[in-house]
Amino acid sequence: MSFPRATGILLHLTSLPSRGGIGDLGPAAYEFVDFLASARQGLWQVLPLGPPANGDSPYSSTSAFAGNPLLISLERLVQHGWIDQSRLTNLPDHAGPVDYDQVRQHKLPLLTQACQNFLKQTNRGAHGRFERFCAENSWWLEDFVLFDALREDHRKQPWNQWPREFARREPAAMEAARLALASQMSIRRALQFAFYEQWHALRRYCAQRSIRVVGDIAIFVDYDSADVWAHRDLYRLKNDLQPEVVAGVPPDAYSATGQRWGNPLYDWDAMRAQGYEWWIQRLRWATQTCDYIRLDHFRGFEQFWEIPASEPTAIHGRWVDGPKDDLFHKLREALGGLPFFAEDLGYITPEVHALRERHHIPGLAVLQFGFGDPGAHIYLPHRLTPDRVIYTGTHDNDTTLGWWNSCTNDYERRSVEAYVGPCPQGIHWAMIRLAQGSVADLCVVPLQDVLGLGSEARLNTPSVPTGNFRWRCQPGSLTPDFTDRLASLAEATDRLPQPVPVPPDEDFAA
Numbered sequence: 001m002s003f004p005r006a007t008g009i010l011l012h013l014t015s016l017p018s019r020g021g022i023g024d025l026g027p028a029a030y031e032f033v034d035f036l037a038s039a040r041q042g043l044w045q046v047l048p049l050g051p052p053a054n055g056d057s058p059y060s061s062t063s064a065f066a067g068n069p070l071l072i073s074l075e076r077l078v079q080h081g082w083i084d085q086s087r088l089t090n091l092p093d094h095a096g097p098v099d100y101d102q103v104r105q106h107k108l109p110l111l112t113q114a115c116q117n118f119l120k121q122t123n124r125g126a127h128g129r130f131e132r133f134c135a136e137n138s139w140w141l142e143d144f145v146l147f148d149a150l151r152e153d154h155r156k157q158p159w160n161q162w163p164r165e166f167a168r169r170e171p172a173a174m175e176a177a178r179l180a181l182a183s184q185m186s187i188r189r190a191l192q193f194a195f196y197e198q199w200h201a202l203r204r205y206c207a208q209r210s211i212r213v214v215g216d217i218a219i220f221v222d223y224d225s226a227d228v229w230a231h232r233d234l235y236r237l238k239n240d241l242q243p244e245v246v247a248g249v250p251p252d253a254y255s256a257t258g259q260r261w262g263n264p265l266y267d268w269d270a271m272r273a274q275g276y277e278w279w280i281q282r283l284r285w286a287t288q289t290c291d292y293i294r295l296d297h298f299r300g301f302e303q304f305w306e307i308p309a310s311e312p313t314a315i316h317g318r319w320v321d322g323p324k325d326d327l328f329h330k331l332r333e334a335l336g337g338l339p340f341f342a343e344d345l346g347y348i349t350p351e352v353h354a355l356r357e358r359h360h361i362p363g364l365a366v367l368q369f370g371f372g373d374p375g376a377h378i379y380l381p382h383r384l385t386p387d388r389v390i391y392t393g394t395h396d397n398d399t400t401l402g403w404w405n406s407c408t409n410d411y412e413r414r415s416v417e418a419y420v421g422p423c424p425q426g427i428h429w430a431m432i433r434l435a436q437g438s439v440a441d442l443c444v445v446p447l448q449d450v451l452g453l454g455s456e457a458r459l460n461t462p463s464v465p466t467g468n469f470r471w472r473c474q475p476g477s478l479t480p481d482f483t484d485r486l487a488s489l490a491e492a493t494d495r496l497p498q499p500v501p502v503p504p505d506e507d508f509a510a
Contacts, residue, residue, distance in 0.1 A: 001338050001360055002387070003292065007436050007443040007495040008043020008214070009036060009450065010395065012058065013071050014098055015459070017475045021092030021103040025198040026073025028094075028475075030205060035478045037209035039486035042497030044206060045214035045294070045444050047395060049199070051148075053222040056100045056469050057460070059296070061218075062148065063226045064282050065140040067195030069111055070103055072510075076198055080510055081121070083114035097470035115190035129506075133193045139281065140226075145188035146174070147226035149181040158224040160241040167241060169229070197510035199289070200503065210497035214444070215290030217283070219297040220247045220263035227278075228264055234271055234278055235264045245306045248314040252347065258314025259463065260307055268323050276327055280334045287339060291500070292442075294389075295361075298342035301327060302352045328359045341389045341442070345369070362387040365440060366394060367431050368403050371415040380419070381438035388440035392431045392449045395459045399448040400428040402455030428452045429485075436493040443495065447473060450482055 016023030016032060023029070036044055050061030051068045058068070078085050087110055092102060121127070134141060147159070154162050165173035178185065206213055221227045223243060228235050236244045243264040251258040271278065286293050295301075302324055307317040332338055341362040344352060356363055365388045370379035377383055384390065392400050404427045407413055420430040428449045435443045448457040448471070460468040490496055 001340070001362075003341075003362065003441045004498045005441050005495050006042035006212070006497065007445070007490050007493070008041045008045060008211075009447050010045040010391070010444050011447040011473070012047040012395070012459070012469070013049070014058075014469060015447070015472050017094045017473050018073070019088075019091055019094055020074060020107055021096075022070055022098045022100075022107070023472060024071050024073045025195075025202055026075045029073075029202055032478070033202070033206055033209060033211060035483060036206075036211050037497075039483045040490040040496055041486060042210060042490075042495070043212055043214055043292075043442065043444060046216065046290075048216050048218055049289075053224050055465065056098075058216075058469065059218045060222050061225065062151070062222065063140070063144045064221050065137075065285055066144045066148075066192055066226075067199065069191045069195060070100075070107060072111060072191065072194050073198055074107070074110055074114065077111075077114045077194065077510060080126070080508075081123075082118045082194070082510065083110065087113070094475050095472075097472060099470075111191060111194075112187055115187045115194070118190055118194075119186055129197070130190065130193050133196065134189055137192075140285075141189060141192060143230040144226040145185040145192070146177060146181070147229050148188050149184040150177060151224075152184065153181065159229045160223075167229075194510040197508045200506075201508040203290075204503050204505075207500040207502045210500050212291035212500055214292045214294060215286055216294045217286055217296060219295065219300045220261065220265075223262070223264050231278060234267055234274075236267050237264065243309045246309050247300070247304065248307050248317060249305050249346070250314055250317060255463065258305075258317070260311070260314045265304065265306060272323065272326065276323070276330045279327060280331060283331055283340075284335055287335060291339065293340045294343060295340050296343045298344045298356065298361075298363075299346075299348060299352050302349070302355045324355060325358065328355075328361075332359070357387075360387070362389055362441065364388065364394075365390045365438075366397065367391065367435055368393045368397055368400065371412045371419070372409065373411065381434055381440075384438050384440050386439050386441050388438075389442040389444060390435045390438050390440035391444050391446075392428070392435050393446055395446070396462050398455050398458050399446065399453050400431050401426065401449070401452055402458060404428075405454060426452050433489065436489050436495060443493075450486065451477055 014023045016028040018024045018026050018028040048058040048061060049067050050063050051066055053060045053062045074083065074088055077083050091106055150162065150166055160167050166177065203213055238244050245265050247263040247265055248260040249258055301322045303319045304322050305317045306320045307314050338359060338361060342356050344356060344363040345366065365379045365384055367379060370376050397403065420434060423430040432445050432449060435445065457471050459471050
């Protein structure tokens, strides 16, 4: 798919300076959209939006479809009468990194109370919308709310450690669980309703200002998820329900043992036999939730690294063919188009590039990767083609200033200095100008680079299991100087926003 030339900002929702200790879908999100509009930015890229499974990474989720309740704005729930303003007085403030344990401790009880209040209300309009949401989304919602309630009832143990009748979804046990956990399931339905009402209201606000939202889809799902529990036949599991093989990547220059991610691998033969219906549902849902979609680890659709689950590292894996063209033909047929771009970084074979190009799916280029040696020049502007999405860095990189300050490679430093020339406004602005001036159709810049922040603002360090996804933008940091500078650059590089179809005006209940 060819995208209209545009530029935008990468900022995950958790990084907003919202009240409550974590970014959310409330006032700070709308203020950020106003900033984007004033700065003539046409894109807002976020990370996956699902509820976290293990740790705090948005790439590890208990559902491929549900939203993360921690991203719900309590302030907007106050506006719609779900909870009284007085109950919010003890929430953490706007500043400082995310403390997920503290946020869960303070925010989840308030969200639960708000949902209980909503379920008792007699507002026919809001309840009509709620009932319609539940009916239209029952295909994923019912499995998720039952799974999440059972998971809570079993102290968040993985589902294969539940009693056999629940792990294997025996019909009588499922019916008994639905009766016993009915109230908990109702609260979880209301949480998902609140999340998606707030999300779609924010998306409409973006569209009114010609801003497209870019979402992110992780190729694999967590073992401890409603998806695997409810669709065990679509995954490579053994008779004891443990994974037979798991996902990862092989050893490389960065890791002598590779990366063993541990996600269960799909049974692609079973997926194919069902017409890839689960994937069609997943990506149809994604395109209904966002305007463009980043497909993480695109290589896995061509070939994936299969690791025996008994292996402690990724060393003894092997490359196995993925679904290749077959899946994308089915997706195009079902969705009418492929509004995706591919994360195709790292060691990528010609076959992966060919798959992407056959389906007109743009790939990525990251400027930070372009200077290490002559072979890395494929990421530099003079080597690009329009079918690219260019970044100064991604959520997995250090900030541009942090990367530059920690660079000890003389060749890399000389190459950067030769390529960008003098940097009176800092290396970060030199790289932003390079990216936006390139021929790549889309340009995305992490907000940390716009602000010129160092390594203290890095969002994620791959293979480091703790301390990630905690950075937050500080209130008042988006000054008119940044607005004017970005707007002028967008105009000079022909990246001004294009109109976006605006969804119907609806009386959102949350």
